Structure formats: structure tokens, C-alpha cells
Amino acid sequence: MSVVSVGGDYDVVIESGCSTRVADVIGDGVRRALVVHPDSMRSLGEAVTASLRDTGIEAYAVGVPDAEDAKTAVVAADLWSLLGRHGFTRTDVVVGVGGGTVTDLAGFVAATWLRGVPVVQVPTTLLGMVDAAVGGKTGINTPEGKNLVGSFHPPRAVLCDVDVLATLPREDYVAGMAEIIKAGFIVDPVILDLVASDPEAAGRPDGPHTLELIERAIRVKADVVSQDLRESSLREILNYGHTFGHAIEQVEHYRRRHGEAVAIGMVFAAELAAAAGVLSVEVVARHREVLTSVGLPTAYEAGRWAELETAMRRDKKTRGDLLRFVVLEDVGRPVRLEGPTQEQLHTAYAAVSP
Numbered sequence: 001m002s003v004v005s006v007g008g009d010y011d012v013v014i015e016s017g018c019s020t021r022v023a024d025v026i027g028d029g030v031r032r033a034l035v036v037h038p039d040s041m042r043s044l045g046e047a048v049t050a051s052l053r054d055t056g057i058e059a060y061a062v063g064v065p066d067a068e069d070a071k072t073a074v075v076a077a078d079l080w081s082l083l084g085r086h087g088f089t090r091t092d093v094v095v096g097v098g099g100g101t102v103t104d105l106a107g108f109v110a111a112t113w114l115r116g117v118p119v120v121q122v123p124t125t126l127l128g129m130v131d132a133a134v135g136g137k138t139g140i141n142t143p144e145g146k147n148l149v150g151s152f153h154p155p156r157a158v159l160c161d162v163d164v165l166a167t168l169p170r171e172d173y174v175a176g177m178a179e180i181i182k183a184g185f186i187v188d189p190v191i192l193d194l195v196a197s198d199p200e201a202a203g204r205p206d207g208p209h210t211l212e213l214i215e216r217a218i219r220v221k222a223d224v225v226s227q228d229l230r231e232s233s234l235r236e237i238l239n240y241g242h243t244f245g246h247a248i249e250q251v252e253h254y255r256r257r258h259g260e261a262v263a264i265g266m267v268f269a270a271e272l273a274a275a276a277g278v279l280s281v282e283v284v285a286r287h288r289e290v291l292t293s294v295g296l297p298t299a300y301e302a303g304r305w306a307e308l309e310t311a312m313r314r315d316k317k318t319r320g321d322l323l324r325f326v327v328l329e330d331v332g333r334p335v336r337l338e339g340p341t342q343e344q345l346h347t348a349y350a351a352v353s354p
């Protein structure tokens, strides 16, 4: 078992079988729990619910639509209604059991119910474990953009049961690698070396470096969010690749995996940094190399610039008319690029849409 403390405020536990031990981390005085899960994880959701009932808690399991279809105002409103009907108070708890979409939704509902009740996160995807469930960013999408409505609401605990990754479809596992590789580029280059040492194994849960990759990525995130929960500055580095990545997701009506969009977004950011003269072509090439080696995409369709730019203007890092990007000066040296020229933007887009 490994435990990563997030600034001493809560723990991220990485352990086989820990998903049904929510009762141990839930805290005192909890009478009711709402366990939110996607239909694909019904049996785990019900097992978590049963484990809570065994300790005398009035626990309810509720299924939500799959993937990004869970992150809507309508689904959030259904959950608020359920909490109201069952009389959830400020000492009761929401539990998110699922991928990043479910932990974002469950976290958001917990953040907003009675202006904030505790949430315990049980991420069941690689991406959820290394990124979404950790750090307290919660939210839902609107048709206009990704995560446009949300709140900062740190969880009470995060339980990463690595056994559940065995059933995760390969494409979803690989999508999670994008956020691990992101952590490698922005802070921890050892991650990139571990991936390069056996890229095929990095794309599956039984690879020799799986636990180390998970723990390293969680440590990067924990370290950043414990210094800057509300993203006043440092936390923006975790958004590397997301300005263009979220734009892809929005123009694709949320039908593209987040991790895949972020992979393309990191290549766009690297090309943009090169066009602005701050990053070497060698590091740009390394982006394509490492992402391709695990099976992630690095290119996007040509001819969609206008809609992508419109979507990027709704990014949370934008200030007024000023587009702002996280770019690298080198591996492990993230900086901000504010107001890139149209020529630099077009050069970067041309480079990712050959």
C-alpha cells in the first residue's frame, strides 16, 4: 500500500482492494451516503454501498449515464433531488465510484449540496486515479465548453483500488497515460524515462512500472494542488495541453476521450512554444515520440481552426481577449505564453494537422 498525503489535508490511498473500505475513511457522524456510479461499474457501486450498510450507514447506490453524458446539469439536478428526498444533511456524504467523469460529477454535487458536504472519491480509471479524483476540481460541462460550471471542493479521501483497472478497456487505460505523461513533461521527467523503457507495458495495468507511474503522477498533482488549490497561478501547469485539448472535446460534442484530446493538445502546446521560440525542436519531437509509443494520438483534422479558436477563448486561463497557454521552456520547466500571435497559432495548428 502507498499513501500520498495532499498537503496534510487528506490522503490518496493506492492499494489492491481498497475500494470497499470507504467506511474506514468516511469520518465520524455520517448517517447517510449516496454512492454515484456509471452503469459500467454497477457491481462495484453496489459492493461499496453494501460495505457502508454493513457499518450501519443508510447507503443508496445511484447509476448515472456513461462518460461525459454524466457531466450535465440535468444529471446533477437529479442527484440533488435524490439527496433532498433522502434527507441528506451536512454530516452525510457523497461517494464517487467511477472514472473522472463520475468523480467530477459526484464532487460537484457534494460541493453544491447544502453549500458543501463531504465527498469520498473511488476512482476506477487510470485517469481518475492519477488526476481527476485528486485535487478538488469538480464540475460539469455545458454545450459551450468543458467544465464551465464547477467548484473547488477537496475530497475527504481518495481510494485507488488498482485491481479494478483490470476491466478497463485498453483505449481508456491508454487515455489515462496522457495525464501521467503530462505530469512527466511539466514536473517529473523520470515518468518519461519509465514510459520510454517499456512503452508497450506502460499501456497496460499489469506492466512492471504501473504502480510507480501512478504514484509519481499523484505526487506531482498533490504537490501542486496543496500549494495552489484555487489555481491562482502554479496550478495552471496541470492544464498543460488542455487549452487545445478541451477545444477538441467541445467541437466533438464530448465524444472524444479526454486523455486523447489532451495528448493532441500537448503536441499543439509544444509546437506553439517552438513557434514562439521558447522550446527546442528536440523536445517537440519527444512529445510525439512518447505519446505515440503508448498509442496516443498526436494529430487533429485540418480545416477546423475557427471553431477550435472560438472554443479556446472560453478556456478558464483566458483573461478578456488574451489567450493564455501553459507551454514548456524545457522538460520540467513550464511557463505561460500570453497572447500568442495569429501566425504562431496557425503554425502550431498546421503542425498538428498535416
Ligand SMILES: NC(=O)c1ccc[n+]([C@@H]2O[C@H](COP(=O)([O-])OP(=O)(O)OC[C@H]3O[C@@H](n4cnc5c(N)ncnc54)[C@H](O)[C@@H]3O)[C@@H](O)[C@H]2O)c1
Residues within 6 Å of the ligand: 038, 039, 040, 041, 066, 067, 068, 071, 098, 099, 100, 101, 102, 104, 124, 125, 126, 127, 128, 131, 132, 133, 134, 135, 136, 137, 138, 147, 164, 165, 166, 167, 168, 169, 172, 175, 176, 179, 258, 259
Ligand atoms: N477534476 C480534475 O482535476 C480532472 C482531471 C482530469 C480529468 N478530469 C475529467 O475526467 C474525465 C475523464 O475521465 P476518464 O478518462 O476516467 O473517463 P470516464 O469517466 O468517461 O471513464 C472512461 C470509461 O471507462 C468506463 N469505466 C470506468 N471504470 C471502469 C473499469 N474499472 N472497468 C471498466 N470500465 C470502466 C466508464 O464507464 C467509461 O465508459 C473528463 O471529463 C475530464 O474532464 C478531471
Ligand SMILES: O=C(O)C(=O)C[C@@H](O)[C@H](O)[C@H](O)COP(=O)(O)O
Residues within 6 Å of the ligand: 131, 135, 137, 146, 147, 179, 231, 235, 236, 238, 239, 240, 242, 316
Ligand atoms: O487539476 C487541474 O488543475 C487540472 O487542470 C487537471 C486537468 O487534467 C483536468 O482535466 C482539469 O479538470 C481541467 O480543468 P479546467 O479548469 O481546465 O476545466
Ligand SMILES: [Zn+2]
Residues within 6 Å of the ligand: 131, 179, 242, 258, 262
Ligand atoms: Zn485533464
